[in-house]
Amino acid sequence: MVTPATGATGASTSTAGPTYDVAVVGGGVVGCAVARALSHHRLSVLLLEARQDLGAGTSKANTAILHTGFDATPGSVESRLVARGWHLLRAYAPTAGISIEDTGAVLVAWDDEQAAALPALQRKAEANGYAHARVIDAAEVRELEPHLGPGVTGGMVVPDEHIIDPWTTPLAFAHDALANGATIETSFDVATVDVGREITELVATDGRARRARFVVNAAGLQGDRLHRAVGLDGFTIRPRRGELIVFDELARPLLRRTILPVPTSHTKGVLVAPTVFGNVMLGPTADDIDDREATGSTAAGLAALREKGRRILPALLDEEVTAVYAGLRAATEHSDYQLGTHPDLRYVVLGGIRSTGLTASMSLAEEALSMLAEAGLELEQRAEVVTVRRTPLGERDVRPYRSGGRIVCHCEHVTEEEILTACSEPLPATDVDGLRRRTRALTGRCQGFSCWAEITALTGWDPAR
Amino acid sequence: MSGDRARLAEARVVVVGAGPSGLTAATALRRAGVGTVTVVEREQHAGGVPRHTDHLGFGMRDLHRVLRGPAYAARLAEAADASGVDVRCASTVVEVGGDHVTLADGTRIDADAVVLATGVRERPRSARLVPGDRPGGVLTTGAVQQLTALHHRDVGTRAVIVGAEHVSFSAIWSLRHGGCRTVAMVTPLLRHQTYAPLRWLTAGLRRVPVHTGRTVVEIVGRPRVRAVRLDDGTELACDTVVFTGEWVPVNELVRRAGATMVPVSRAPATTSGFHTSVTGLFAIGNLVHPAETADVCALDGRHAAESITAWLTGRRWPDAPAPIAIDDPDGAIAWAAHTSRGVTVRSASFGAGMLELLAPDGTVLGRSRRRRLVPNRAVVVGSASAAADGWAPATGATGATGATGAATVVALRRRG
Numbered sequence: 001m002v003t004p005a006t007g008a009t010g011a012s013t014s015t016a017g018p019t020y021d022v023a024v025v026g027g028g029v030v031g032c033a034v035a036r037a038l039s040h041h042r043l044s045v046l047l048l049e050a051r052q053d054l055g056a057g058t059s060k061a062n063t064a065i066l067h068t069g070f071d072a073t074p075g076s077v078e079s080r081l082v083a084r085g086w087h088l089l090r091a092y093a094p095t096a097g098i099s100i101e102d103t104g105a106v107l108v109a110w111d112d113e114q115a116a117a118l119p120a121l122q123r124k125a126e127a128n129g130y131a132h133a134r135v136i137d138a139a140e141v142r143e144l145e146p147h148l149g150p151g152v153t154g155g156m157v158v159p160d161e162h163i164i165d166p167w168t169t170p171l172a173f174a175h176d177a178l179a180n181g182a183t184i185e186t187s188f189d190v191a192t193v194d195v196g197r198e199i200t201e202l203v204a205t206d207g208r209a210r211r212a213r214f215v216v217n218a219a220g221l222q223g224d225r226l227h228r229a230v231g232l233d234g235f236t237i238r239p240r241r242g243e244l245i246v247f248d249e250l251a252r253p254l255l256r257r258t259i260l261p262v263p264t265s266h267t268k269g270v271l272v273a274p275t276v277f278g279n280v281m282l283g284p285t286a287d288d289i290d291d292r293e294a295t296g297s298t299a300a301g302l303a304a305l306r307e308k309g310r311r312i313l314p315a316l317l318d319e320e321v322t323a324v325y326a327g328l329r330a331a332t333e334h335s336d337y338q339l340g341t342h343p344d345l346r347y348v349v350l351g352g353i354r355s356t357g358l359t360a361s362m363s364l365a366e367e368a369l370s371m372l373a374e375a376g377l378e379l380e381q382r383a384e385v386v387t388v389r390r391t392p393l394g395e396r397d398v399r400p401y402r403s404g405g406r407i408v409c410h411c412e413h414v415t416e417e418e419i420l421t422a423c424s425e426p427l428p429a430t431d432v433d434g435l436r437r438r439t440r441a442l443t444g445r446c447q448g449f450s451c452w453a454e455i456t457a458l459t460g461w462d463p464a465r
Numbered sequence: 466m467s468g469d470r471a472r473l474a475e476a477r478v479v480v481v482g483a484g485p486s487g488l489t490a491a492t493a494l495r496r497a498g499v500g501t502v503t504v505v506e507r508e509q510h511a512g513g514v515p516r517h518t519d520h521l522g523f524g525m526r527d528l529h530r531v532l533r534g535p536a537y538a539a540r541l542a543e544a545a546d547a548s549g550v551d552v553r554c555a556s557t558v559v560e561v562g563g564d565h566v567t568l569a570d571g572t573r574i575d576a577d578a579v580v581l582a583t584g585v586r587e588r589p590r591s592a593r594l595v596p597g598d599r600p601g602g603v604l605t606t607g608a609v610q611q612l613t614a615l616h617h618r619d620v621g622t623r624a625v626i627v628g629a630e631h632v633s634f635s636a637i638w639s640l641r642h643g644g645c646r647t648v649a650m651v652t653p654l655l656r657h658q659t660y661a662p663l664r665w666l667t668a669g670l671r672r673v674p675v676h677t678g679r680t681v682v683e684i685v686g687r688p689r690v691r692a693v694r695l696d697d698g699t700e701l702a703c704d705t706v707v708f709t710g711e712w713v714p715v716n717e718l719v720r721r722a723g724a725t726m727v728p729v730s731r732a733p734a735t736t737s738g739f740h741t742s743v744t745g746l747f748a749i750g751n752l753v754h755p756a757e758t759a760d761v762c763a764l765d766g767r768h769a770a771e772s773i774t775a776w777l778t779g780r781r782w783p784d785a786p787a788p789i790a791i792d793d794p795d796g797a798i799a800w801a802a803h804t805s806r807g808v809t810v811r812s813a814s815f816g817a818g819m820l821e822l823l824a825p826d827g828t829v830l831g832r833s834r835r836r837r838l839v840p841n842r843a844v845v846v847g848s849a850s851a852a853a854d855g856w857a858p859a860t861g862a863t864g865a866t867g868a869t870g871a872a873t874v875v876a877l878r879r880r881g
């Protein structure tokens with residue numbers, strides 16, 4: 001998908017096409033947020049994504065919580081950017097059609113040791129600049145969440161944790177960037193980066209080349225490899241897989257807010273959270289693995305989740321499961337984000353965005369812009385910025401079916417028009433997964449039992465793909 | 466009684482779902498003199514599942530002939546039209562109570578009785594927690610049937626079928642319509658669960674191996690399925706996997722309405738007259754007994770028309786129907802439910818036994834011969850009349866306005 005670059009500096013043309021002011025590599029939630037922020041300036045912006053679609057990597061497979069950052073490491077970059085990102089995305093979401101719900105969270109202790117750790121967690125929250133966390137006793141926890149299993153020893157409320165639509169977020173950023181003149185190319189897998197004196201050439205695995213003055217690395221799980229392609233070192237990604245089970249909407253009345261465990265240094269632990277789509281999510285696990293593509297689920301992972309889930313919310317396991325999936329966190333040997341500015345290379349890296357990148361996406365974009373400025377990029381706000389609003393997908397929003405469109409996906413109430421729009425919008429769905437994330441079609445309890453045939457007829461897709 | 470006739474003529478019944486049970490109930494209600502009968506159906510066409518089960522075997526018990534699914538569906542829809550039923554397709558019900566339904570666009574239809582006839586679906590791969598990749602080509606029989614029978618599409622070329630119930634064997638046919646060969650069937654049970662002739666006509670004739678006592682432990686491939694791996698390590702190469710059976714009632718509406726449910730079957734508990742625990746709300750068809758054949762569902766509809774008209778003409782709603790309790794020391798029986806044929810029973814494992822229906826005072830209301838038990842295959846015990854629990858339509862001229870409770874089925878007992 002290529003739209004003409006309209007940056008103020010103009011794009012000078014050569015055999016490799018125009019030279020953009022900035023190329024962002026990686027169309028996950030972070031890269032899309034960066035492209036959007038850049039597009040609001042008088043710059044020509046190019047976003048390159050290896051996959052067929054945006055937001056189809058880690059950004060589609062997370063627990064979809066807008067974190068306050070109460071449990072971050074005080075003083076870390078992550079702590080600062082999560083707190084800032086919470087504010088930015090919370091304000092942006094309603095304007096862009098990103099569903100968000102102010103459910104809050106309760107952290108639950110299940111033994112005396114965990115209960116004893118709560119006051120320190122509250123102090124940690126305060127050190128992170130978050131003042132609303134409050135330790136409560138077991139009786140209060142039970143009153144807040146009556147369906148919890150036996151054995152609660154205490155808890156802490158975190159009233160400002162939100163849940164958010166993770167699928168729409170990168171797509172909203174990308175459509176915003178596009179409307180503000182950015183160029184977005186999918187199926188462009190950057191293999192080599194050739195940093196010249198003034199221009200950097202990015203060459204794809206298939207030999208195509210693109211040029212830009214500045215480059216931002218937002219390549220998620222491949223961030224370290226791209227970093228090495230630029231000639232740098234300093235972090236190595238070892239994926240930490242998180243498996244998740246999503247339960248039917250009928251489970252939604254079992255909880256009011258996100259139920260968190262007491263975190264460890266390795267992971268935030270297994271939580272039970274409502275989703276803005278009206279489901280309930282159980283997960284994630286945390287397994288360090290080597291394969292950066294291993295997004296399959298495992299028997300061991302699912303068994304472990306069910307065991308944890310049974311303890312936390314026993315009635316949950318009686319409900320039907322609608323989906324099982326796994327996401328890979330871009331964990332590194334460091335605990336903090338790996339951000340870096342290299343003025344000599346006109347290069348900025350946003351690496352190791354492990355388990356909070358959805359929340360921090362907009363603050364990371366802000367950060368990337370100031371890092372680019374530091375590296376010598378001139379930033380001048382556009383006089384007029386176009387805003388783009390998508391149709392929200394949340395269960396609490398007024399969805400199109402309510403005004404009488406023909407419903408095709410019955411479980412999730414997705415209309416024919418929504419499906420056709422998803423396949424024809426500026427950055428369209430090209431596969432089932434893209435359709436799911438744009439409409440919720442096929443994400444419900446029947447998994448296509450009653451609508452898959454109809455959807456293939458509408459889209460013309462191969463029924464077996 | 467002309468008073469009753471006048472009341473029926475003024476009454477309105479809304480039926481949710483235009484499958485065999487819903488259409489048959491609606492037709493019977495009109496024939497019994499109910500003034501307004503509306504069937505709301507979310508699909509574009511009436512008929513339910515038989516619209517896409519394009520093979521013979523429909524209509525035996527209700528129409529006394531043998532039809533293909535689509536012809537059967539068309540006949541039931543025509544009968545409803547002919548008797549003045551108002552069938553509204555492409556209209557989804559999102560909420561119900563005993564006195565109303567709400568449509569997707571917010572329209573509320575008030576009613577004197579509401580009948581849920583929303584059917585069953587098959588449990589998909591995700592809900593069975595089968596690990597592995599999430600490739601395309603992983604389907605259910607329902608999806609395969611709609612692709613091949615309604616849209617004339619091809620599916621893959623080599624399929625593995627998960628399950629060995631009747632429907633699993635019928636999937637072999639549907640796949641063949643879509644140009645796809647079945648290379649294997651896999652079932653965790655030690656034997657298949659269908660009748661020998663059906664097995665022979667489908668799997669037997671095409672030499673499809675049935676892997677019994679095996680489970681699929683991994684789906685392999687991306688973006689398209691490449692193989693399934695079994696628990697003994699066998700890898701079966703395929704480009705299509707069809708998850709069959711494992712019936713789940715389409716129970717969202719009935720649950721949200723607050724009806725008492727039968728935990729194992731996930732169906733609403735009903736009386737033999739198909740009253741749920743929500744006053745004014747009836748449930749029929751495979752929503753109540755997952756799953757019977759279409760003709761049994763259709764006869765539910767006819768049977769329910771009697772209890773519905775009894776309700777419309779002033780009979781009391783029976784005391785809260787509860788799940789039929791199971792008394793089975795081995796735990797072989799999974800659940801029991803009322804059907805138009807009597808109480809149907811499902812076992813969780815292969816076995817045998819004599820089954821008895823019990824009233825609250827322990828009286829035996831019905832008894833089966835010693836029967837072979839096959840998981841997911843129906844065994845019918847007693848007749849509906851013997852099991853008539855309380856709602857009993859007027860047996861005498863008057864006075865039958867209350868539930869007597871005397872003949873209520875409360876339990877099912879198995880004797881080895």
Ligand SMILES: Cc1cc2nc3c(=O)[nH]c(=O)nc-3n(C[C@H](O)[C@H](O)[C@H](O)COP(=O)(O)OP(=O)(O)OC[C@H]3O[C@@H](n4cnc5c(N)ncnc54)[C@H](O)[C@@H]3O)c2cc1C
Nearest residue numbers: 026028030050057059062063065190220242327357358359
């Ligand atoms: C199980 C789990 C739960 C989580 N829960 C939460 C949560 O509740 N809240 C929260 O805020 N965060 C959460 N996260 C973290 C969050 O999902 C990530 O931090 C975020 O999605 C990272 O976004 P990204 O854009 O950096 O990476 P990605 O989404 O992986 O995007 C990177 C993109 O770059 C592309 N790319 C890579 N290499 C190249 C190349 N050479 N050329 C072109 N393109 C390339 C990839 O294809 C990919 O699309 C969770 C993560 C996981 C795994």
Ligand SMILES: Cc1cc2nc3c(=O)[nH]c(=O)nc-3n(C[C@H](O)[C@H](O)[C@H](O)COP(=O)(O)OP(=O)(O)OC[C@H]3O[C@@H](n4cnc5c(N)ncnc54)[C@H](O)[C@@H]3O)c2cc1C
Nearest residue numbers: 482484485486506507513514558583584607750751758759
């Ligand atoms: C794949 C498959 C194969 C089968 N093969 C056979 C077979 O070969 N022979 C046989 O006898 N039986 C077969 N069956 C069993 C089948 O369930 C019965 O034949 C019969 O269709 C059940 O009738 P019903 O009226 O209970 O429900 P259905 O036929 O399922 O009809 C229910 C109707 O309710 C509608 N509905 C559901 N929810 C709503 C809502 N919220 N708003 C509006 N409408 C709604 C549905 O769209 C559907 O049309 C099969 C079932 C399946 C799933």
